[in-house]
Amino acid sequence: MADFGGGDLDAFRAEARAWIEANFPAELKNKPNPMMREEAVEPSPAQQAWKKAMGDKGWGVPTWPAQYGGGGLSPAEARVVQQELGRAGAYNPIGGMGVMMFGPTLLEYGTEAQKQEHIPGIVKGEVWWCQGYSEPGAGSDLAALQTRCEDKGDHFLINGQKIWTSGAQYADMCFCLVRTDTTKKHEGISFVLIDMHQPGVEVRPIKLINGTSPFCETFFTDARAEKKNLVGPLNGGWTIGKRLLQHERSGLSGGGGMFGMGRSLDNMAKEYVGVDEAGRIADSDLRSRIIQNDMDWRAFQQTAMRAMAEAKGNSGPSAATSIMKNAATSTLQTRAELTVEIMGAQGLGWTGDEFSKEEKEAVRSWLGGKATTIYGGSQEVQSNIISKRILGLPDLTQNH
Amino acid sequence: MAVLSEEQSMLRDAAKSWVQEKSPVSAFRKMRDSGAELGYDVAAWNEMAEMGWAGVIIPEEYGGSNFGYLSLGLILEELGRTLTASPLLASGLAAASALVLGGSDAQKSEWLPKIAEGTAVGALAVDEGPHHNPSKVEASVKGGKLTGKKAFVLEGMAADVLVVSAKGEDGKVGLYLVKGDDAGVKRTRLHLADSRGAANIEFNGAAAEALSGGADLLEKVLDRARAGIAAEMLGSANQAFETTLEYLKTRVQFGQVIGSFQALQHRAAKMFTDLELARSTVEAALAAIDADSPDVPELVSLAKAKMGDTFHLVSNEMVQMHGGIGMTDAHDAGFYLKRARAAEAAFGNQAFHRDRYARIQGY
Ligand SMILES: Cc1cc2nc3c(=O)[nH]c(=O)nc-3n(C[C@H](O)[C@H](O)[C@H](O)COP(=O)(O)OP(=O)(O)OC[C@H]3O[C@@H](n4cnc5c(N)ncnc54)[C@H](O)[C@@H]3O)c2cc1C
Numbered sequence: 028m029a030d031f032g033g034g035d036l037d038a039f040r041a042e043a044r045a046w047i048e049a050n051f052p053a054e055l056k057n058k059p060n061p062m063m064r065e066e067a068v069e070p071s072p073a074q075q076a077w078k079k080a081m082g083d084k085g086w087g088v089p090t091w092p093a094q095y096g097g098g099g100l101s102p103a104e105a106r107v108v109q110q111e112l113g114r115a116g117a118y119n120p121i122g123g124m125g126v127m128m129f130g131p132t133l134l135e136y137g138t139e140a141q142k143q144e145h146i147p148g149i150v151k152g153e154v155w156w157c158q159g160y161s162e163p164g165a166g167s168d169l170a171a172l173q174t175r176c177e178d179k180g181d182h183f184l185i186n187g188q189k190i191w192t193s194g195a196q197y198a199d200m201c202f203c204l205v206r207t208d209t210t211k212k213h214e215g216i217s218f219v220l221i222d223m224h225q226p227g228v229e230v231r232p233i234k235l236i237n238g239t240s241p242f243c244e245t246f247f248t249d250a251r252a253e254k255k256n257l258v259g260p261l262n263g264g265w266t267i268g269k270r271l272l273q274h275e276r277s278g279l280s281g282g283g284g285m286f287g288m289g290r291s292l293d294n295m296a297k298e299y300v301g302v303d304e305a306g307r308i309a310d311s312d313l314r315s316r317i318i319q320n321d322m323d324w325r326a327f328q329q330t331a332m333r334a335m336a337e338a339k340g341n342s343g344p345s346a347a348t349s350i351m352k353n354a355a356t357s358t359l360q361t362r363a364e365l366t367v368e369i370m371g372a373q374g375l376g377w378t379g380d381e382f383s384k385e386e387k388e389a390v391r392s393w394l395g396g397k398a399t400t401i402y403g404g405s406q407e408v409q410s411n412i413i414s415k416r417i418l419g420l421p422d423l424t425q426n427h
Numbered sequence: 428m429a430v431l432s433e434e435q436s437m438l439r440d441a442a443k444s445w446v447q448e449k450s451p452v453s454a455f456r457k458m459r460d461s462g463a464e465l466g467y468d469v470a471a472w473n474e475m476a477e478m479g480w481a482g483v484i485i486p487e488e489y490g491g492s493n494f495g496y497l498s499l500g501l502i503l504e505e506l507g508r509t510l511t512a513s514p515l516l517a518s519g520l521a522a523a524s525a526l527v528l529g530g531s532d533a534q535k536s537e538w539l540p541k542i543a544e545g546t547a548v549g550a551l552a553v554d555e556g557p558h559h560n561p562s563k564v565e566a567s568v569k570g571g572k573l574t575g576k577k578a579f580v581l582e583g584m585a586a587d588v589l590v591v592s593a594k595g596e597d598g599k600v601g602l603y604l605v606k607g608d609d610a611g612v613k614r615t616r617l618h619l620a621d622s623r624g625a626a627n628i629e630f631n632g633a634a635a636e637a638l639s640g641g642a643d644l645l646e647k648v649l650d651r652a653r654a655g656i657a658a659e660m661l662g663s664a665n666q667a668f669e670t671t672l673e674y675l676k677t678r679v680q681f682g683q684v685i686g687s688f689q690a691l692q693h694r695a696a697k698m699f700t701d702l703e704l705a706r707s708t709v710e711a712a713l714a715a716i717d718a719d720s721p722d723v724p725e726l727v728s729l730a731k732a733k734m735g736d737t738f739h740l741v742s743n744e745m746v747q748m749h750g751g752i753g754m755t756d757a758h759d760a761g762f763y764l765k766r767a768r769a770a771e772a773a774f775g776n777q778a779f780h781r782d783r784y785a786r787i788q789g790y
Contacts (some may be wrong), residue, residue, distance in 0.1 A: 168680035236761030312778035371557030
């Protein structure tokens with residue numbers, strides 16, 4: 028494994044730079060990542076070529092093992108790739124729930140055959156995954172889930188309803204928590220992989236308060252799952268499902284893919300509310316709240332760096348990621364509130380030419396960002412985890 | 428709750444039952460989905476006017492009931508509960524108060540009876556940018572013609588008569604009446620997150636008649652509008668809270684209603700506390716206006732700031748405590764959230780009113 032700043036790394040950097048230069052289409056430079064399938068626009072030839080190049084190279088998931096198509100790089104080398112992509116103005120075209128949550132979990136718990144079957148499709152960005160966890164009656168209390176999965180000899184038969192399934196309308200596969208034993212709660216849950224392209228699966232998009240429809244109700248009516256698509260032991264899905272949630276949370280706490288980031292609030296405020304004689308934001312009340320939010324964000328980033336340094340040598344995320352999610356989401360939500368406030372009534376524009384693109388995006392990402400303290404374990408659930416697991420406080424919930 | 432006269436109790440009860448029967452949140456949803464050009468349901472507004480609500484602060488001789496601001500606040504509060512969109516605030520409160528306080532006999536006779544019966548809609552056009560800043564006035568009047576731009580005029584599309592702040596030939600700020608259909612008035616409909624009616628308006632030499640009272644009149648009218656919107660916000664925030672409280676009592680997770688978790692109980696108690704405090708400030712502001720007390724500016728800024736903070740909190744908690752369902756467009760939580768921010772910004776947000784309060788107190 029290469030060291031920080033070692034000579035090997037310099038050689039690797041030169042190699043990475045050359046590869047990116049040779050493969051990254053110049054016309055995509057500094058363009059946004061088209062991966063968000065919400066818009067469902069046909070990718071351009073350049074976008075397709077870049078995705079294929081990165082997929083074949085495995086650098087979309089640089090640290091995943093090479094035998095399944097991953098980059099096989101050390102964390103230090105992966106950072107170099109990231110830096111060089113940034114330098115070239117290139118985005119990472121490989122992503123989604125397969126990369127963020129399912130892949131790392133399968134690498135840990137899957138059989139050799141399962142990894143061979145499912146990881147390459149994620150690495151190449153060819154198979155889109157969705158998360159079938161929540162149900163109408165099972166949100167924070169996920170283990171209350173009722174979707175039935177019966178053993179039919181050569182296959183499983185699945186009946187039930189999932190809800191809030193992000194990206195289900197675009198997904199090829201679903202990693203799903205299902206009930207295989209009705210006499211127990213946590214110990215009656217299994218982790219299965221379900222093909223979304225079959226008659227027994229119906230998805231109905233749900234509209235969010237910001238006008239987008241990123242998630243769905245998902246109905247399984249005599250849907251089928253192959254026997255080989257059970258991950259881990261029968262009735263042993265809870266442990267795997269929870270591990271996946273840790274990956275989800277650590278992904279969410281990075282600030283990546285979160286709502287509410289954008290240009291500096293300081294400059295924005297000067298533009299919208301003006302400055303005083305000394306060049307400070309004219310509204311001193313607003314100014315002090317912007318400063319507070321900036322400081323919170325800096326403290327969060329410092330904590331992220333510290334956690335990374337401390338975790339070196341340690342594999343995978345820990346319970347400490349719960350602190351990060353609440354800290355990141357609350358700071359970013361406040362930031363989004365401040366953005367809308369800075370823009371004043373312009374920051375409440377919904378449609379029409381009277382509002383700039385940035386203004387219309389601000390109001391929608393302010394609204395969409397409210398979900399970040401609800402999904403991936405709500406703010407309250409995270410606080411419960413901190414209280415119980417980290418602070419050692421007693422749990423009075425009837426969590427049977 | 429303020430101690431109400433018999434008339435006020437009757438008015439409030441009438442408003443409550445009409446709103447619950449005729450104008451539930453589903454009516455607002457329908458109005459939004461229909462893309463109503465004016466941002467409110469004209470038939471519902473006509474019913475309100477028939478009940479005399481548009482004339483509550485208008486003297487009897489001009490067709491009103493002269494019940495006062497606390498009374499009008501009671502109606503606005505009930506309307507706020509279900510987010511009922513109507514020109515009551517812009518017309519029956521803001522524009523009407525400008526005419527009552529600053530209109531000549533002729534101006535009053537021309538407009539107040541029509542406003543009271545709802546056949547004419549008035550609106551107040553003060554701000555020229557996205558932030559409330561009534562002292563910044565570029566619009567000007569020369570030879571009876573008004574030129575300038577006004578932004579985010581509530582019910583600006585519907586207005587038959589606009590009450591516009593502008594500088595006169597002496598350079599001093601005052602309020603002017605401009606007819607909505609004047610050839611020199613160009614209106615652009617704004618589509619805002621809260622789906623209410625608002626417009627940007629350009630005045631190009633529109634015929635303008637001065638009201639008397641200058642900048643003092645402007646402040647008085649604004650304070651009335653601020654107290655009025657605070658009353659509406661009080662109703663919205665209380666309903667948002669009650670809907671959330673109901674959910675805490677019914678949604679089951681971990682084999683128990685989520686309201687059994689103290690983490691949520693204490694936040695509910697905090698919201699209740701803030702709502703009670705906010706109610707006191709709103710009622711005190713309205714009562715001070717009725718009493719023509721010199722404390723009006725200070726009490727109004729207190730109410731608008733406190734009410735803004737409270738509605739802000741409650742609307743956020745409404746979404747959070749409903750979990751996933753609160754994020755859906757099919758649920759009402761998003762309506763309260765969007766309305767909260769628009770109402771907070773209208774006629775000065777919390778920062779504006781904290782600053783104004785401090786200035787009045789000499790901090
Ligand atoms: C935009 C979005 C995308 C999503 N994507 C997915 C997806 O792809 N796949 C998927 O499976 N799910 C997804 N979810 C669902 C998400 O995981 C759930 O919404 C979340 O787990 C909360 O569950 P709930 O909505 O049922 O709320 P509830 O669990 O009913 O919670 C309601 C409120 O009660 C609080 N609460 C619950 N229990 C406690 C407690 N013990 N102590 C204190 N407070 C408590 C909650 O924090 C919340 O404030 C998504 C949700 C959103 C909003």
